[in-house]
Amino acid sequence: IYNDTKKPKNFPNGPSWLPVIGNLNIYKKLLGSLGFHHLVWCELSKKYGNVVGLKLGRNIVVCVLGPDAIKEVMTREEFDGRPDGYLFRLRTFGKRLGIVFSDGELWQKQRKFSVNHLRHFGFGKKDMDMKIEVETKDLIDVFRKQCDKPIEMQTAFDISVLNVLWSMMAGNRFSLDDIRLQTLVNCIHHTFTLLDISGGILNQMPVLRHFAPDKTGFNDVVYGIEKLMVFLREVVDEHKSTLCSSHSRDLIDSFITKMDQPQKHESFTDEQLLSLCLDLLMAGSETTSNTLAFAILYMVKYPEIQKRVQDEIHEAVGVNRWPVYEDRIRMPYTEAVLMEVQRIANVPPLGIAHRAIRDTHLQGRHIPKDTIILPCLYSIHMDKDFWKDPETFRPERFIGEEGKIVIPEKYFAPFGYGKRRCLGEALAKSNLFSFFSAILYNFDIQKDPEHPEIDMIGRDGVTIAPKPYRVVLHPRADY
Numbered sequence: 001i002y003n004d005t006k007k008p009k010n011f012p013n014g015p016s017w018l019p020v021i022g023n024l025n026i027y028k029k030l031l032g033s034l035g036f037h038h039l040v041w042c043e044l045s046k047k048y049g050n051v052v053g054l055k056l057g058r059n060i061v062v063c064v065l066g067p068d069a070i071k072e073v074m075t076r077e078e079f080d081g082r083p084d085g086y087l088f089r090l091r092t093f094g095k096r097l098g099i100v101f102s103d104g105e106l107w108q109k110q111r112k113f114s115v116n117h118l119r120h121f122g123f124g125k126k127d128m129d130m131k132i133e134v135e136t137k138d139l140i141d142v143f144r145k146q147c148d149k150p151i152e153m154q155t156a157f158d159i160s161v162l163n164v165l166w167s168m169m170a171g172n173r174f175s176l177d178d179i180r181l182q183t184l185v186n187c188i189h190h191t192f193t194l195l196d197i198s199g200g201i202l203n204q205m206p207v208l209r210h211f212a213p214d215k216t217g218f219n220d221v222v223y224g225i226e227k228l229m230v231f232l233r234e235v236v237d238e239h240k241s242t243l244c245s246s247h248s249r250d251l252i253d254s255f256i257t258k259m260d261q262p263q264k265h266e267s268f269t270d271e272q273l274l275s276l277c278l279d280l281l282m283a284g285s286e287t288t289s290n291t292l293a294f295a296i297l298y299m300v301k302y303p304e305i306q307k308r309v310q311d312e313i314h315e316a317v318g319v320n321r322w323p324v325y326e327d328r329i330r331m332p333y334t335e336a337v338l339m340e341v342q343r344i345a346n347v348p349p350l351g352i353a354h355r356a357i358r359d360t361h362l363q364g365r366h367i368p369k370d371t372i373i374l375p376c377l378y379s380i381h382m383d384k385d386f387w388k389d390p391e392t393f394r395p396e397r398f399i400g401e402e403g404k405i406v407i408p409e410k411y412f413a414p415f416g417y418g419k420r421r422c423l424g425e426a427l428a429k430s431n432l433f434s435f436f437s438a439i440l441y442n443f444d445i446q447k448d449p450e451h452p453e454i455d456m457i458g459r460d461g462v463t464i465a466p467k468p469y470r471v472v473l474h475p476r477a478d479y
């Protein structure tokens with residue numbers, strides 16, 4: 001018990017550790033009053049500095065805040081690992097598989113494979129933008145049918161956003177009223193609200209799942225993952241039965257073909273294929289949908305900014321078509337609005353957890369091997385010294401004197417950076433721009449008169465999601 005309370009020498013500052021629970025008592029109390037995990041770390045950093053160290057159950061967790069400490073974590077090879085533990089393995093057959101929470105050789109091979117093959121199927125190229133155009137058109141058609149009536153907005157983008165990625169992964173798309181897919185995406189949303197990026201209670205004290213399977217979220221997480229896996233297994237089986245080995249239709253085909261090659265890396269297995277698909281689905285849908293839903297919410301809150309975006313769209317493309325991603329060069333204000341949404345909404349406020357792969361130092365403090373490291377992206381996006389008025393929604397902050405976009409990279413990193421930076425950045429940016437500008441081209445977005453209150457404070461979880469809200473879309477005259 002005494003050893004349990006002993007901190008490693010020169011460990012980052014933080015409160016004393018209790019036996020077994022470590023600092024879970026303090027953490028829980030702060031979370032109860034502040035409501036968000038990232039705010040707990042910000043609060044602790046006021047007392048303990050920019051590198052705060054806690055023990056949460058069996059996990060040692062260090063949160064880094066501010067540009068210098070975050071840069072060290074993102075760019076030093078010792079921090080390129082991802083956490084291991086009960087929760088992370090629960091997703092992937094009790095093993096370390098997938099792409100988001102794997103590391104070492106498996107991660108390198110799988111990341112390289114995914115990037116190369118997604119690119120082959122259009123990722124980051126004109127092909128991808130054309131797929132987005134198709135999805136945008138479909139979604140606008142759906143919205144047109146619901147004009148002048150309140151529409152549920154925080155999940156409105158789910159299937160459209162997923163379709164673009166899915167067409168590269170599995171070669172097809174879903175109808176926007178596909179009930180099964182919407183149920184699966186709802187499972188993803190729900191799972192994200194139950195967990196937090198450090199692993200949460202299921203990783204810190206996995207034994208609790210036996211005593212409180214509902215309260216710890218265990219039952220819901222298992223249910224959600226099983227549902228997704230059943231769906232993915234059907235898709236993979238269908239690919240296997242229709243595969244033509246000389247012609248890959250999509251990423252899944254390429255993976256299956258690779259599994260049959262004698263010189264393949266040992267990580268190309270059935271379980272890894274399912275885990276990779278699960279990770280891409282989860283990482284690719286939630287983040288983009290939430291950002292778009294926040295963007296619409298900000299436009300309702302600030303109609304004068306909405307009007308300015310619409311004026312810019314008009315000037316850049318006229319009235320006969322809506323903007324596509326290529327037009328962004330002539331639409332700096334619209335781009336700045338989306339960047340400002342990413343900065344202020346902080347959809348992944350703590351990024352994705354890293355792990356120290358060996359004993360090392362960070363900002364002069366000792367970090368033991370396997371420490372979970374949380375880069376608090378919120379801390380740079382909301383840095384008072386740099387941004388001056390971080391709580392104010394002011395897109396102009398991203399526009400330089402010559403009217404062009406300026407990105408202060410040290411203080412703006414919604415996709416992270418370094419070797420583990422977001423793999424889907426190109427797709428996310430193109431999705432954000434295309435869906436957002438198409439909606440503003442076609443509609444004036446207004447509050448639901450029956451629910452005029454606008455709640456900008458989201459819901460906590462792995463990512464921050466807006467609370468359910470409705471808006472009314474009015475078709476714009478002449479468009």
Ligand code: HEM
Nearest residue numbers: 100283284287288351352414415416420421422423424428
């Ligand atoms: C607005 C949308 C998105 C945001 C804000 C976002 C943000 C992030 C962040 C902060 C990370 C962690 C970076 C780090 O650890 O240093 C990450 C990783 C990742 N993202 Fe995204 N992301 C978005 C969209 C997407 C999309 C569309 C995909 C789909 C392909 C995707 C796939 C991934 C993957 C696979 C990783 C893990 C990369 C690795 O560990 O090597 N993301 N993302």
